[in-house]
Amino acid sequence: MIPYLTLPFSFSSSAWLWATSIVKPVINDFQTNAPLEAGLITPDNDQLRLWYSSKCWQELQDFFQPIGLEGGDIQFFYYKKLPRPVKDPRGNPHIDTTGPDQWSGDKHDINFRFNIVLLGDEDTEMFWWNRDRHNQGVESKEFPRPDGIPAKRLQARGENRDDQYLAVGEPDWRCQSLARLNQEASFVRTDILHSINWTGRSPRFTLSIRFQRPWDIIESLRKRVALVP
Numbered sequence: 001m002i003p004y005l006t007l008p009f010s011f012s013s014s015a016w017l018w019a020t021s022i023v024k025p026v027i028n029d030f031q032t033n034a035p036l037e038a039g040l041i042t043p044d045n046d047q048l049r050l051w052y053s054s055k056c057w058q059e060l061q062d063f064f065q066p067i068g069l070e071g072g073d074i075q076f077f078y079y080k081k082l083p084r085p086v087k088d089p090r091g092n093p094h095i096d097t098t099g100p101d102q103w104s105g106d107k108h109d110i111n112f113r114f115n116i117v118l119l120g121d122e123d124t125e126m127f128w129w130n131r132d133r134h135n136q137g138v139e140s141k142e143f144p145r146p147d148g149i150p151a152k153r154l155q156a157r158g159e160n161r162d163d164q165y166l167a168v169g170e171p172d173w174r175c176q177s178l179a180r181l182n183q184e185a186s187f188v189r190t191d192i193l194h195s196i197n198w199t200g201r202s203p204r205f206t207l208s209i210r211f212q213r214p215w216d217i218i219e220s221l222r223k224r225v226a227l228v229p
């Protein structure tokens with residue numbers, strides 16, 4: 001098992017232009033108002049209506065359909081550009097979860113995502129540890145969402161980053177070639193501990209389609225992709 005699969009993926013030029021333009025106010029709002037330096041942005045209903053009726057969404061569905069995936073939920077991730085880069089770029093090793101209110105909480109795993117970087121560096125590094133929610137080193141913690149509402153998440157046990165990274169040890173997998181702007185995007189497994197190294201030097205915006213389907217679908221896809229001459 002490898003917890004990522006990078007594939008050629010591009011939007012048409014009009015869809016790419018639409019996507020990168022429509023997220024600008026979202027980026028500005030988060031950059032100015034969000035209490036966190038980085039986080040998940042749950043689009044509001046008006047934004048979601050626009051996205052789900054967009055050419056981007058149609059192009060994504062055309063991409064997912066032969067894989068046996070359909071649907072998925074649109075989410076955004078934004079990492080702020082900071083006035084000065086952070087001293088410790090190590091991200092929080094965590095597991096993506098949701099519910100019971102659909103958007104927050106730690107009840108259900110988000111098994112994987114298809115992440116498309118719309119803005120940011122192409123060599124941002126992601127780490128994974130082979131530990132799921134049942135591992136002793138994973139605990140449930142409360143944290144503030146960008147809108148201020150508290151939510152729960154599963155993360156590596158520890159009071160701070162040093163504690164957490166001491167406890168989890170070296171990552172089992174790492175990759176820093178997960179994205180090329182409008183050329184490549186990646187399926188990433190998110191039901192085991194994972195984190196992103198991020199300095200705050202550049203802003204980073206990811207369009208993330210989350211799935212609660214089994215990761216096996218992506219392993220089958222990997223085999224099929226390998227067979228294509």
Ligand SMILES: [Fe+2]
Nearest residue numbers: 094095096190
């Ligand atoms: Fe995550």
